[in-house]
Amino acid sequence: MAKITAGVFTSHVPAIGAAMDMGKTGEPYWQPLFRGYDYSKQWMKDNKPDVIFLVFNDHATAFSLDMIPTFAIGTAESYQPADEGWGPRPVPVVQGHADLAAHIAQSVIQQDFDLTIVNKMDVDHGLTVPLSLMCGQPPPSDFHWPCPVIPFAVNVVQYPVPSGQRCLNLGKAIRKAIESYDEDLNVQIWGTGGMSHQLQGPRAGLINKEFDGAFMDLLISDPEAQAAVPHIDYVREAGSEGIELVMWLIARGAMSDLNGGPAPTVKHRFYHVPASNTAVGHLILENN
Numbered sequence: 089m090a091k092i093t094a095g096v097f098t099s100h101v102p103a104i105g106a107a108m109d110m111g112k113t114g115e116p117y118w119q120p121l122f123r124g125y126d127y128s129k130q131w132m133k134d135n136k137p138d139v140i141f142l143v144f145n146d147h148a149t150a151f152s153l154d155m156i157p158t159f160a161i162g163t164a165e166s167y168q169p170a171d172e173g174w175g176p177r178p179v180p181v182v183q184g185h186a187d188l189a190a191h192i193a194q195s196v197i198q199q200d201f202d203l204t205i206v207n208k209m210d211v212d213h214g215l216t217v218p219l220s221l222m223c224g225q226p227p228p229s230d231f232h233w234p235c236p237v238i239p240f241a242v243n244v245v246q247y248p249v250p251s252g253q254r255c256l257n258l259g260k261a262i263r264k265a266i267e268s269y270d271e272d273l274n275v276q277i278w279g280t281g282g283m284s285h286q287l288q289g290p291r292a293g294l295i296n297k298e299f300d301g302a303f304m305d306l307l308i309s310d311p312e313a314q315a316a317v318p319h320i321d322y323v324r325e326a327g328s329e330g331i332e333l334v335m336w337l338i339a340r341g342a343m344s345d346l347n348g349g350p351a352p353t354v355k356h357r358f359y360h361v362p363a364s365n366t367a368v369g370h371l372i373l374e375n376n
């Protein structure tokens with residue numbers, strides 16, 4: 089059967105992707121940020137998954153105000169990097185896992201979560217920047233991501249957004265779905281976005297290190313308590329885009345300890361300010 093081996097959590101700031109694409113990772117501004125992912129890139133090589141289930145948010149790229157799915161699962165064979173206004177990022181096409189994705193859709197919908205099925209979708213920085221941070225830039229001679237990816241898009245851009253509690257519960261349903269797939273696959277689940285940031289209005293530039301630290305503490309040690317925090321607290325404390333953090337609860341809900349198993353091991357924890365307008369947070373939790 090398929091099993092979830094680890095949860096990976098990381099911010100997705102678009103300027104990080106631009107820094108990698110333009111060869112600026114060694115510049116003094118960026119060096120401390122990328123140093124925090126050196127461990128992670130080696131860990132990915134040592135723990136290469138068969139599939140990544142990647143929870144992310146689209147930024148009005150594939151979707152728009154015309155259509156706003158709360159939860160959307162990618163069931164396509166592949167996904168093109170999106171053109172977000174400066175041309176698509178020079179990164180590989182994302183290969184999907186259509187069969188596992190269809191199985192998860194079937195199982196999760198039968199567990200009473202209404203997913204939107206997406207058979208065609210371009211993927212923006214919300215998905216490609218976490219891949220770049222964790223996998224590095226694939227060289228031209230070997231231009232692909234290390235494994236297939238199932239994109240799972242969450243609406244955290246246009247109100248109303250899903251609650252943390254619903255996200256945690258959805259993660260538990262996704263775990264059941266993955267672990268009932270009849271093939272020995274090692275699956276990682278990634279929760280992306282955050283940490284505190286606000287991009288517009290009078291509070292633009294807001295960062296809240298205390299909130300971010302407490303969020304990571306509770307996400308590790310008591311995710312049920314973190315799930316009880318209402319969406320308005322994220323917006324008030326962590327900024328209008330800080331609400332992206334509820335996506336981390338989907339990945340956390342899929343881990344063993346929330347489903348009758350032992351607590352995960354914290355393999356890596358990193359926090360850095362600033363990256364563009366954003367605080368960057370990152371965790372790797374291994375299931376035991």
Ligand code: DHB
Binds near residue numbers: 100147285365366
């Ligand atoms: C920035 C952060 C984001 O999460 C995003 O989607 C776009 C921009 C930023 O800090 O620049």
Ligand code: FE
Binds near residue numbers: 100147214281282
């Ligand atoms: Fe974002």
